[in-house]
Amino acid sequence: MYACKTWVLNKEEEERLRGWERRMLRAVYGGIKTEEGWRRRTNQEIEELYERPDIIACVKAQRIGWLGHLERMDAVRLPKMIIYRRPIGKKRKGRPRKRWMNEVEKDLRDMKLGSWKETARNRGEWKKIVKEALKRRW
Structure with missing residues (x-):
């Protein structure tokens, strides 16, 4: 987490990071055993378990x-x-990058x-x- 102090994230990158985090937490917490077999935990269940x-x-x-x-x-x-x-100097063409x-x-x-x-x-x-x-x- 040290390098994240300088990150500039757009919405797509935020969603990718959240998805990655959920995948890692699903691997840690595993599935839920039901009568029919195993099922994946939902995002809400993972958030309740993680509590961070x-x-x-x-x-x-x-x-x-x-x-x-x-x-x-x-x-x-x-x-x-x-x-x-x-x-100083000339600006690039297009939309300015996020600062x-x-x-x-x-x-x-x-x-x-x-x-x-x-x-x-x-x-x-x-x-x-x-x-x-x-x-x-x-």
Whole structure:
């Protein structure tokens, strides 16, 4: 999960990850024996058994945590300079690619968190926000 802090996921990739996670959990928990034989567990049964956040909630919580870490960094640190820089030059043709910062800010807006920069400076408060993001159903 370390590298997921920098992922930018679209809906298709999110669904692929959720499908992969469900396949792994089906392999772990196995089927259900009935009178007629064995049957596969449904997605709802797997969610009830697992009782942990799904993989997308983990990815988004990791990204939010990394954003807080970046915000607390000194301005001369390379990761912070890279994340806040504005590229110069000509734009490519077509739709612009999704940017990491825009996606994380969108996640924070979905959580109804307006002024996140001030909150990110307080490490304890930011940790609560990351835990809330982990519990949330994205």
